[in-house]
Amino acid sequence: MKKQNTQIIGHIRQLGLAALLTTGLASQAQTYLWEGHTDVGIVYELGAWNLHIGRHDDIPPMEYAPNEAVLGVDLLAAGTTVPANPQYGFLGTAGSPVWILPEVQNPALLFLGFGTEELANGLFVGDQVTMSLQAVRGPGQFSVYDVDMFGSPNVFMNSGNGITGADSIVLPAGGHQHANWAFSTPGTYEVDFNASGTLVDGNVFTSSGPITYTFEVAAVPEPSALALLLLGGFGLAGFARRRNDRA
Numbered sequence: 001m002k003k004q005n006t007q008i009i010g011h012i013r014q015l016g017l018a019a020l021l022t023t024g025l026a027s028q029a030q031t032y033l034w035e036g037h038t039d040v041g042i043v044y045e046l047g048a049w050n051l052h053i054g055r056h057d058d059i060p061p062m063e064y065a066p067n068e069a070v071l072g073v074d075l076l077a078a079g080t081t082v083p084a085n086p087q088y089g090f091l092g093t094a095g096s097p098v099w100i101l102p103e104v105q106n107p108a109l110l111f112l113g114f115g116t117e118e119l120a121n122g123l124f125v126g127d128q129v130t131m132s133l134q135a136v137r138g139p140g141q142f143s144v145y146d147v148d149m150f151g152s153p154n155v156f157m158n159s160g161n162g163i164t165g166a167d168s169i170v171l172p173a174g175g176h177q178h179a180n181w182a183f184s185t186p187g188t189y190e191v192d193f194n195a196s197g198t199l200v201d202g203n204v205f206t207s208s209g210p211i212t213y214t215f216e217v218a219a220v221p222e223p224s225a226l227a228l229l230l231l232g233g234f235g236l237a238g239f240a241r242r243r244n245d246r247a
Contacts, residue, residue, distance in 0.1 A: 031064060034072040034220050035108060039115030039176055040213065042129060042195050049195055049208035054115050066213045073099050073217040075186055077108040085151075090143060090158050092184050099217050101181040103146055113178035116171045122200060124173060129197035133157040133167040134210045136192070140185025142215075144169070147180070160184070181215075189215040 037056035041063065043049070053069050055062040078099040082091045091098050105111040114131055121127050136142045141160035145153045156169040156179065171177060183189060191214075196207035 030067070030214070031069045032072050032216065032221075033069055033110060034074060035110055037105070037111045038071070039113050040131075040193070041115040041118070042131065042171065043118045044123065044129075044195075044197070044206075045118075049206070051193065051195055051208055051211045053213070066211055069214075071110060071112065071213060071215045072220065073101055073181075073183060073215060074109055075099065075217060075219045077106065078217070087152055090145075090153075090155055090160060091182055092141065092160075096184075099183045099186065103178040103180050111178065112181055113176045114169065114171050115176040116173055117176055119173035121173050124197040125200055125203070127173040128170050129173070129195055131169050131171060132165065132194045132196065133159065133163055134192035134194050135163065136189060138183075138185075138189030138191075138215075139187035140183060140189075142184075142189055142191060143182045144179050145182070146178075153180075183215065183217045186217040189217070191215060 033053070033055070036058070039054045039056070041050075041052045041054040043052070051066060053064040053066060053071070055064075078101060080098060080100060082088055082094050082096050082098050084094045086094075088094075101110050101112050103113075116129065119129065133142075133144075136159040141158070143155060143158040143160065145155040145158075147153050157167040159167075169177070169179075190212050192210040192212050194207055194210055196205065198205045
């Protein structure tokens with residue numbers, strides 16, 4: 001009996017070690033963000049650019065480096081179809097599926113914008129900077145646009161017709177701007193942005209260089225069973241230990 005209990009405990013310890021290793025790997029993995037007010041943050045301080053991901057709804061507000069978080073696009077909540085209006089042809093063929101993080105807040109999705117709240121007035125010429133699309137690596141097309149009061153789209157960035165200097169948005173210092181973020185196909189997208197502007201001091205042009213943000217168009221995963229496995233493992237370990245003590 002003691003031998004059998006020892007084998008059980010040894011097996012549980014192996015499971016526990018595997019779980020701990022898995023947890024360790026998970027802690028090093030990127031954080032997935034699926035909902036809430038979030039910005040692609042743009043900061044320039046001490047002579048250097050700082051592009052990040054800012055979370056407004058977190059208490060206290062959280063900030064992630066671009067490689068520390070994945071911007072999630074829920075496959076179900078974000079799914080829609082391309083309008084019949086030919087002005088939306090940049091999204092694809094009318095009626096074809098498209099996945100969009102909208103410029104109007106939807107509690108089930110990321111409310112994603114460009115944030116320049118931390119850019120001081122008087123730092124850049126015109127109190128503005130430019131965010132440019134540099135590259136898109138993914139299974140489909142990527143675009144960023146807003147819609148005016150008449151329902152017409154204003155396209156800032158669109159990888160579907162090639163990426164040029166025109167794929168950019170001018171942003172004022174001290175604010176933030178929301179937009180629609182569209183993806184033509186589910187999957188993982190690596191999107192490179194470049195922030196730039198001309199400094200008032202010396203009239204010097206400066207840019208961040210390409211900074212990669214990762215988007216994931218997928219179903220929101222169910223809660224992991226790892227916690228249940230750990231709880232079950234610890235319970236079984238205690239049971240086996242008590243049986244061993246009585247044997």
